[in-house]
Amino acid sequence: MSARDRRLAELRARVPEVGPAEALALQRAGAALIDVREPDEVAQGSPSGAERIVRGFLELRVEQAVADFELPVLVMCAGGVRSLFAADDLLRLGYRDVRSVRGGFNGWKSEGLPFEVPRTLGDAERERYGRHLLMPEVGEEGQIRLLESRVLLVGAGGLGSPAALYLAAAGVGTLGVVDDDVVERSNLQRQILHADDRAGTSKVESARRTLAGLNPQVVVEGFEERLTSANVERLFAGWDVVVDGSDNFPTRYLVNDACVRLGLPNVHGSIYRFEGQITVFHPSREGRPGPCYRCLYPEPPPPELAPSCAEAGVLGVLPGVVGTLEAVETVKLLLGIGDPLIGRLLHYDALRQRFTEFKVRPDPRCPVCAPGVEFPGYIDYQVFCAAATG
């Protein structure tokens, strides 16, 4: 008897085995099914609902997938041999009820049991996103989620530039860019998506070129239109997150109202000279609903009290900080990790180099997001802001 066969006989004596049909019944009853095959094998198909942890990392990662040591665990490989070794490892780790699936995935498939062809990362993606894959908070699953995500950027200016660059670099699969402006040389002090030789080019086209250069995998959907009440629902449909990098109050209230109506998280950043504000508005968030922009600022300032950066200036690096923080919040929302800036307004003072956090609560009398309030419809936001008297 070879050493291999002797070892397998020992394992079979210790590790219970189940057939594929019984494994499926156990999985449906709540057992965890772990597919320990290599990525290229999994790419051909894997049981529906299985955890996929390559055997080499099994002991290191299994607790993230199966936290309960009392839960029955089913281990699967291709033919039912490697899974014996893997099951033995899990028993030693302390899992109480571990079984190896006899016949492995080949048996599973030939019995016609349900499987899926999971989205996996190719070699080029593994190389590009390697630093993400090392972190359990992202990992392959999180990276795939980013690749399948869709984020709409309102504005490809000072805030939208760093946000778009980092989201593209992170592998957010589809980025929408809404902007009807063209690149001007005075933009380049802060709008790092654009370039000196693109003065006169549309910002959407310029953004597309820069983002393609950074990460050609990212799909950029450009909308060379001014956001209005008439087009907002068409432009906002089908995105996971909206990043507000707009530059005027009418657009900010319109973005807010549309996000509330469509249930979209609204990642907000705004800047003035040396100061920035960052928060996430998401009144429809499950479990912990947050406020909307109108809960924070029910009305805009009248135009004469709302000096703009075009008149008052802005430190070029400031939108870099604020837009980058918007990108951080966006990635967190997409991955469902960390504590989002919902119900919290982060204020940044560049001169003091100081961050201050304030609580922001939903306004029970908010005209657009209060519970039970029917959406009042889009208004004429130019008139709303021009008529503000404060």
Next chain:
Amino acid sequence: MSHATVRIPTPLRSFTGGADELRVDGRTVGEAMAELGRAHAGLLERILDARGELRPFVRLFVGEDDVRHLDGLDTAVAEGAVICIVPAVAGGRP
């Protein structure tokens, strides 16, 4: 009477000679604002409307709490409190 620090946002610093923080005395946020207004002409009108109510595009925070969710302008000011004036800002377009 408590001493408090009021943080002045950039758009209102033209009223404070450029100062970004001022020390004021007052038992309440309203008293602190009134003192600020007496010392710096034109400032109070940017924070309160003609009826003396907080303008809807300016938030006042005592520590991290919005005074709207406390007692408004009657919110008591503890010794050493920090009051932040945070106005809405939009961005670039005039």
